Amino acid sequence: MKVSLNWLSDHLDLSALDTPRLSDLLTFAGVEVEEITERGVRSNRLVVGQVISFVPHPNADRLRLCQVDDGSGTPRQIVCGAKNFTEGDKVPVALPGAVLPGGFEIKESPLRGVLSQGMLCAGREIGFSDDADGLMILPVDAPVGTLIHDYLEVDTIIEVEVTPNRPDWLSHLGMARELAALAQLPLKGRLDYSAVTVPTAPAGSAVRLEDTAGCPFYTARRIHGVKVGPSPAWLVRKLESIGLRPINNIVDITNYVLMEVGQPLHAFDLAKLQGGITVRNAAEGEFFTALDGKTHALTPADLVIADEAHAAALAGVMGGESSGVTETTTDILLESAWFQPNRVRHTSRRLGLISDSSYRFERGTDPAQVAGVSELAVRLILELAGGTAEGTLLIAGEPPVLTSQVTLDLPRAQRLLGTEVSETEVTGILSRLNLQPLGALTFRIPGYRQDLQRPVDLVEEIARVHGIANIPASMQGQFVPASAADAAYDFRMDLRRKLAGQGLYEAVTIKLVSQSQLQDALGTTPQLLPALPLRNPISDDHTTMRPSLVPGLLATAGRNLRMGAASLRFFEAGTIFAATPDGKAIERDAIAVLLSGPVSPASWSDSGPRAADAADLRGLLEALAPGVSVKLKPVKSDRLLIAAQVIVNGKPVGLCGQAHPARVRAIDGRHPIHVAELDVSLLQKAVSREVKFEEMPRFPAITRDLALEVPADLTNGKVEDFFASQKEPLFSGAVLFDVYTDPTGQKLAAGKKSLAYTITYRDLTKTPTSAEADAAHTRIVTGLKKALPVSVR
């Protein structure tokens, strides 16, 4: 909302408050000050002038050479490009030396060969309006020679954001009331509209309320013989100062009253209403054409003001095109009412119609001032548009009572605030906010403060006005034990640090993916669960909760390739989602890794580092689970070229493998892409173990190398499984040290490969003899040959 300080001055002497202080007062009252703008230029070289005559510029078709009376007695010659004026028009004249917004200084200088002694100004050039088309034409009675800043009032406009709980701030009176309370300044002007002097009468058939929940209170006043026309300068200035466009005196008055006291009004052209009016729910499919010319289909959830034929207004939102006030209107019906906020909000939002009126009704207006404000508007109409008002204000229903009284529990308030604010101060603060003390810390709440219903609401007021700056900061707090979430966080951070330390970048991608990205999903289980789609996605790129981190990592890889990255080493940790059969959500904490291309940057020492392979990925997985076994169990996967289940300490925790070459080609990759995705909580369980000290062996061990010739499709895993099942007492481990194939078939038959292991034999009580080791080795080799199709090379 825009607040004019000139307008505010109708109620408050602002001379003691400079703009920064005012801005601070509002800020610390909870009003967000978005922008402060000066309206109009203050300059002693900017005056009201009158165009005496003009001729075309001798050297430029589009310019005029004007003789201008600036009040000095000597006509002034000014070159002007505008065309919207005639002889005798009064316009703002910037004399040489005037400085206009933007630091633009007016100088006496030739323009296309002819001397120009100043500038005739558009409204925008002197900051009084946004109008940049042509000169600002001043009223005929503007006194020539008068300083513009005296004639057009210079103003400061503060644009504020008002929180939804404080609709009472959505008017100049409301702002003035708040500032008066905060700065302890006296208020002036009319402040109270809770009483009416005009007689009231039940409206009877003139106004019927069908839905008293939607509209419990409605007042109407008929005025005959008004003359619709332009508003006087003071009204135009007020409306323009806060960015409203003047329309005609009747509409301008309703707008002025709304901005003055916050009560929206509506004026109907009485001649266009057939019979009495009814406040009712719209019929299903009923059509309504609003003031903006658009036609809407209504539903019974919409509340309308209807005459006997059709809906004439959407209650609290917008008037109808057919019953609006126009230049030809002579008789009007002025509505002032209270509408249920939810109903107004519903219709406004459903139809996308947001008006100054709906904005206030949906936040809650003051029922107590409905009738009094009507009277204010009627007085202004009679004053500015003439006519005769009917003697009574027609009334239907009763104003709802939405506020009552609230009692403050002072000790409790003090505990909540953490400060010993005194009863005197509390009463003082609340009284200044127009809460009427009824004794014993009980206060009557004014009708415009519907946000004050409970004692805690009063505590908020005390905190606001007392100021949190005056509440001592305390650094106390009870301690609490760490939680499972703490352990999970620490574990996750540990994984992240390990991977970053292994030379991977952490990626953070959006948790919503597109339909086409689903084909990249890996997940942590061999069977990928159904994905979880959104009902109302915002774009095709983000339709589904990610079922895997891999789509995001592949997109990250693709983006970095396009940006020229050679090495792709990324990981991401975060939630992945799946749908249960009944459409509920499964959320798992996952971590995924992507490796592709050079394992280290190229350098003088290695101009072409090797590309990452499956063993690099497995090494990383092993680094994430130190001290426990990491095994890969090959599984079939239609998502990957080759895949394996990751088994940590005997428990499946995720999947790994190599992306399909088609995916690599799709992102213009030059190297195989290796990916893994693990379930973090399963991994956390799998690696958690109690570490106990183990005595180091005191006697040396004996090793024997064993080179096996095996069928090419026999995996190292099978041989490892055999070693793991060994019962031989001296056997203490086998380590693969070479894998060899011979494509030429000369040293090793095609279809065969060689796996070579170093086997360690150890006795914890003594150094084993060669003979003992040999005997054990022979038993192992014999067992191995029996168990697997291997021969010793």
Place this chain on the structure above:
Amino acid sequence: MESTLSELLATATAEIPAAADETALEELRVKFLGKKGSLTALSGGMRDVPPDRKAAVGAALNEARNGITAALETRKAALIAARDAKEAEGIDLTLPGRPPAPGALHPLTQVLDRAVGILRRMGFALAAGPEVETEWHCFDALNTPADHPARHESDTFYFNSGLLLRTHTSSVQVRAMQTQTPPLRIIAPGSAFRRDEIDATHLSAFNQLEGLYVAENVSLGQLKGTLESFFRALFGPATEVRFRPHFFPFTEPSYEVDVKLSPKGQAPRWVEILGCGMVDPAVFEAICEARGDDVYHPDKVTGFAFGMGLERLAMIQWGIPDIRHLIENDTRFLGQFA
């Protein structure tokens, strides 16, 4: 014999310093002092020496042996020193290092971990909750009116089941109060989602850090002290913090908190960082009803809550001008925060 001895000593002390390398030196040692060496051979002549001369000849022999040994050792030390010196030849210490693969934590993780670290020192424990939430946990329990705009399909992502993507991590407050008893002192980092088009300042999925403290007599003064300490730990001990009254459905009084910061090359200005307030009694009432007990009854406990956007914190911390950098994962960006 004595003349032969002095001749031998002269030969040895001339040849030994000239030995080209350690092998040559060893050959000389064998030549003079070995079992078949010349000095050893001369020592064998002792038995032919008359008894009155034995002492003198013996002393001369010893002297010669000592002299040769000393020469050998001197030469050996010199050869080793030369060999050691040679090891440094050709080493250019200014060559670039052999680079390991670079890696880094994402800036969001770094800023989160800093914030979490500070709050943990202040005695907060972590809590977590689902990102796919019920409307009750995300809105109803947090005193959000049934027709509040935030619930609208245009603002919030929904699923066919009626569940939604939480619009704030405040739903974790509700989850924590449902499952734990006071005193409750938690922080909950996590994702939140709003149906916003992605642009320089908005993401449809972003990250927040939520905090909640509920116990007997938790006060606004404690909220103030907690957050001031937090920001001073995060931004430096002289950091200025201000609380602006605001409105949230689930806290009263409510505040937005600004911190005075100097973005790179700019004058200090107030930057909005978080929203906070005292837990609204209506939230406690909803929790009591859901729990079926009164441990969170507003007559028994009070509390404060706060929530901040981590993207914003990261952007402020490093002067990142566009929020989209944080989800694009360009290594040229990520590498800046290693």
